[in-house]
Ligand SMILES: O=C(O)Cc1cc(O)ccc1O
């Protein structure tokens with residue numbers, strides 16, 4: 001589906017969000033009538049004196065299904081949105097793989113939520129890396145971050161050359177002003193900002209906290225549905241991409257770029273969010289996680305959590321994800337003669353989990369909203385003793401797991417913990433004790 005966005009008057013940092021629906025579409029949108037060239041990408045002279053610029057998210061020669069690019073019609077080309085770059089320490093706790101600065105004993109790890117400080121922190125300044133995996137320069141792997149934001153970015157803009165950013169708010173709403181348009185997100189929603197797309201993050205009310213998966217590898221896409229068919233899980237039409245909205249703003253501004261694991265900054269005299277029209281399939285989007293239609297066991301057994309995959313970042317090996325973004329949403333539990341919570345598990349993939357709200361069935365205590373856990377490659381995990389006892393004794397009536405939303409960033413690559421995470425006060429040094437109560441129950445005389 002292609003939708004031409006509503007024409008919007010020229011505005012300066014005040015545009016309200018408007019969206020087009022679909023996933024991976026060839027979208028087109030213009031904020032001024034006729035700004036988008038018709039039937040061509042590079043006219044000799046663009047309307048309104050705009051410059052044409054292509055943004056390539058895949059190599060030119062990527063197969064059609066994985067080929068991603070957009071054409072942007074803008075007030076200035078990006079070469080005029082940069083100046084003399086100098087290293088910046090604006091995000092001192094942001095780390096990039098490979099990063100081997102800390103060593104914790106191998107074991108399952110869990111942290112309580114990081115308190116939001118009084119200090120004024122922008123979305124970038126408040127980025128704290130918890131784990132890194134792979135190698136950003138090899139374009140594989142990921143980093144899991146927590147962000148804490150107590151102020152809006154003002155006349156500050158950012159692009160990430162190292163990866164795309166999947167933003168998972170846990171508390172507080174954000175307005176993301178991007179080159180492609182404006183996206184609002186709140187807890188329960190996610191947004192994806194592709195690699196190279198300029199944006200700034202503003203608070204919409206209370207201070208914000210959430211998680212970010214920085215994806216160095218293949219861009220997130222929808223998983224195959226296989227025998228599930230054409231519907232359910234994350235449906236394409238529920239993904240929303242913003243309509244064009246530009247800023248024609250002349251003001252002393254700072255542009256920050258994360259490139260090669262380092263943060264760089266330069267001073268510029270205007271907003272780089274100056275795209276008046278654009279078309280293509282490489283663009284930011286948002287998604288309301290409550291729209292996810294879960295499919296699961298309706299007679300017996302607990303299916304692999306891959307049935308709850310929202311987005312997947314492919315690696316070169318089919319079926320082996322660079323990252324799976326998986327959620328554990330509200331759902332009915334109906335399986336008969338079944339231990340319903342997650343089973344005990346060891347996995348070649350490495351599992352970073354977070355909780356947006358509610359309670360997670362395998363960990364009724366200790367895993368709290370805003371907290372996170374890491375069950376790394378081939379390290380055991382599973383329901384705590386309390387969850388095991390309750391699930392083993394429960395009367396198996398249909399039961400709704402309501403008001404709960406946990407998620408997992410699962411990667412084929414082991415995740416290394418940063419020094420920040422290793423030294424974090426909320427690291428639960430007694431995490432292993434949650435399984436202590438799993439006493440020996442074996443009795444060879446009682447089949
Ligand atoms: O709880 C976890 O750590 C994740 C998880 C979920 C699930 O449904 C099955 C196995 C598993 O490890």
Ligand SMILES: [Fe+2]
Pocket residue numbers: 345346347351375381
């Ligand atoms: Fe697991």
